[in-house]
Amino acid sequence: MSEVRLVVAILVPAIFTLILKDFFDLFMTNRYEGKVKQYTIWMLYFLLDTVISMNFKFVGVISMLYSFIILIAFCAVLYRDDIKYITLTVLFIICIGAASELIVALGIRAFLNSSQLQQFSLFGSTCSKLIILIIVRIVKLFRVSGIKRLDYMNWLANVSMTAGSLYIVYNLYLLSLNETKLLGSTMSSIIILLLNVICFKMFDKIAADAEIKRKNDIYKQSIDIYKREMEEREEHNEKLRRFRHDIKNHLIAIEKLALSKEYDRLRDYIHQLTDEKGVLQVTTISGNALIDGLLADKFDVARKYEIAVEYHIEIPTKLPFDDADLCIIVGNALDNAIDGTKDIEGAKKIEISMGFKQGNFLLKVKNTFNPELIKFDNNGKRLRTSKTDKSNHGMGIGLIEETALKYNGLMEITMNENLFCLSVLLYQN
Template sequence: MMEQMFPDIPRLYTAIAEWIACVIYIIPLKKKLKGMRLILVLAGMLGLQCLVQGIAGRMPIAFWVPGMILAMVFMYLNIYCCCDLSLLDTGYCCARAFITAEFAASLGWQLYCFFFLGRTMDNRVVPVMVMGLTYAAVFFMIYLLESKRILRNVRLGVSGKELISAVLIAAAAFIISNVYFAVQTTVFQGQTGAALFFIRTVVDFSGLTMLYAQQEQRNEIRLRREVEALDQVLNRQYEQYQQSKGNIELLNRKYHDLKHQIAIIRSEEDPEKKESYLVEMDHAIKIYESNNNTGNKVLDVVLTGKNMYCVEHHINLTCVIDGQQLAFMKAMDICSIFGNALDNAIESVMKLKEQEKRLIRVAVYSQNNLLMMRFENYIEEVPAFEEGLPATTKKNKDFHGYGIKSIKHTAEKYGGNLTIHTEDNWFVLRVLIPRWDKKMTGYPQKMTV
């Protein structure tokens, strides 16, 4: 005698599972809404989710697929409205939340049907208790796993390929686990209800495991990139050390030369020659001190090192800077902007064979209560731009543009922005920041120009 088929999961339990699955992903993610607004949106989405599933449950089987698609759309909207995520990030979380909900609902209903359905103790309270306990256990475990692997209060940075992969895994798991709903004649025909529910639960669990493995792979790739980026920073620091070492050696040579020049001047009896020697010495000294008296001690240190490097490599660095305008900025931020901007300019002009074209100009001034930092360097060919940044010609493109991104991040921290363009044969990088009183307790809002 064939075993009686189990009834399908009530749509109310499915709706609640979908809503809870969204919530466990919303909790650790960067929020778009907070406080009472967040609570009201979540409550409203719970009502809509129950309404959609309730209506879909009363429709003919032909409307089952459209009903599930509509439920997924509301899950997507729930996450997107509550969290500050991109469309790709939201889709990735939605796919994971959907399979999590499917697994929890399938497991809970299977446990209820296997142990309690049709028995004397069966009543309306029992399924609620079984589903409630199952949901509590499953979603708590999923939350513990996901909260440790999702970076809190930041965007996920999901790529298009990663989203497609997650959606395909979720879709495959859902279709295989529910195929007997849409196809009347299937390979499952003749199987018992218990077997069908077992297959459904196992397939949903397999899909959940595959999505979990994908997330682990994403985290490993992210950590590997962070390590590689750290290596890049350490290499850059070593290069800075080598540059400082070279600057010290250059100073020692100049010091040695000055001792001999002073000795020659002392022994020179011709007043005209003595004067010419003094003029030459004065000119040499001015070359090294021309950019280290801006009115900002931090900037003076940065410019002194860069200027010495430029002199040694026949680069003409011209600065017109009012360093007092930078008094409201932190030392690290000044070093970040000027260090990265000058490094990029030096790297660019070093490619020029003609030394007279190795020109860099820096200007810092205020205008209309705005601080302008302008960096220009001569170029022979206008570079191509990708997403507002110069396209790289380097083999390793993954770590291109970190200097410019660092400058942009620093500018935005003070409510400013960064623009890059070309004028004739000049590459121009501009940093525009609203003037900020150091006594203020926060930064101004981000500006738009």
């Protein structure tokens, strides 16, 4: 039994240290960039905590006070946050730990007699750490989803894994009521706890890779827009250079047509120089290269569906927001408007209003739509549709809202008869 307790006294705190690191990294800013320094300091915490715990048996309030002091000391070294914020965060995890141990203790006492309580203390220690782990995971899923919605299947996988582990650990201890099997069941329980930590790290890696891929796609879209904008400007400049070179000939031709009173030919000649594909046509909409590229791209799509587009835009050539975020907001807002308008019967119209004043960016996109095709979900935010492509339709609305929150902004949707209005407000950080 002494060997079992020694193993538990080392492995369980080691795993719990990883859980603590995961939790504090969520809420606070690391002082050190390198992972080696971070893990080295956490290893020192683990060693110091293990030595103190083996030599001093703290109980009750003294135990919580000890945990409080040592965690604040190490967090002050590890993180650059204000000491008041660190204190609050440490109190939070201590409360979670105390609550989980209380829940497990009450559960054990409800099902076991007094002679079995000591034997099941190892089970209780493992279960309490699993409960803390699942709480940390749930908090992380909600907190890290600043740009991602909380994916239901991801949440279910996380919760099911930990809940299933609790059930397995419980049954392992039920099967090991004699001491000869206790070591095996204890080690199995610790392995299950460790596997949970590893699997959750893998979940994080997969989620991070997916987020990187999504951002890369957005940046690629931004680069493509810039590239098209530069190509169009270069083509326009080349035409303008040729026009300037031939301006004398053009003026001579205009003069001769005027003198000969061939006014119809003169009008056609001037129109040829100033039509929408001519060298005098300026494609600039707002002066902001990124926004102009996005608008030009979406206007081409709208024309294909015979959608009338009106716009009023007053923005500077450079906005104080990340280009990728602007692509998400403006691009998805226009895509949503086009999707909602293209298949309706009757007038197809989109109105765009965009402005930037005193550090505030406001975008309003109104479009005609069919109310029967678009509905809200239960919380009134995400769109549902009767179309067959349910997995992707309305997803852009969620991305817009999440990106707006990044700048402490907001998104609002209103519907008036056959008019759908999407408004987005961003604040300059």
